[in-house]
Amino acid sequence: MEALLPQAAAVGNLLRAKHHKIAVAESSTGGLISSALLAVPGASDYFLGGAVVYTAKSRLIFLGLGDADLTGMRPSTEAYALLAARRVRERFESDWGLAETGATGPTGNRYGDKAGHSCIALVGPIERAITIETGSGDRAANMRAFAAAALDLLATVLA
Numbered sequence: 001m002e003a004l005l006p007q008a009a010a011v012g013n014l015l016r017a018k019h020h021k022i023a024v025a026e027s028s029t030g031g032l033i034s035s036a037l038l039a040v041p042g043a044s045d046y047f048l049g050g051a052v053v054y055t056a057k058s059r060l061i062f063l064g065l066g067d068a069d070l071t072g073m074r075p076s077t078e079a080y081a082l083l084a085a086r087r088v089r090e091r092f093e094s095d096w097g098l099a100e101t102g103a104t105g106p107t108g109n110r111y112g113d114k115a116g117h118s119c120i121a122l123v124g125p126i127e128r129a130i131t132i133e134t135g136s137g138d139r140a141a142n143m144r145a146f147a148a149a150a151l152d153l154l155a156t157v158l159a
Helices: 001-019 033-040 056-063 078-092 138-158
Strands: 022-026 045-051 097-103 117-123 127-133
Touching: 001 033, 001 138, 022 033, 022 078, 033 045, 033 078, 033 138, 045 056, 045 078, 056 078, 078 097, 078 117, 078 127, 117 138, 127 138
Parallel strands: 022 045, 022 097
Antiparallel strands: 097 117, 117 127
């Protein structure tokens, strides 16, 4: 997580300067995005909360999304990441909702995505979604890469 701290501090400063709040729903990063944002002193100025949404049960409990809400889509896609980001933003009444979903490895996920695949979405006054493909099965390295990409997306949109 140490490598993420400079990015998280920069994002925290941008959020604080704009008086914006954020909520996070992450999956394959396992809380790493939230941890990095919370490691910044003064995070309570901008961080409202987050959840690791790793299973269908956690998706239902934390985001209120059931199977019917996913009609026509599947997890680990930009469409799903956007839906999760919209929902976490709505539930926390935040300026921004950030969501991440993917396959860290060492193997792919049950949806057919190879290890190293992640979709990240940011929803607020504007919406953005990106897909990351590392081509690696290194679980820990992918978690860091996905979290770094999420923080980069935040920084780019907020700048």
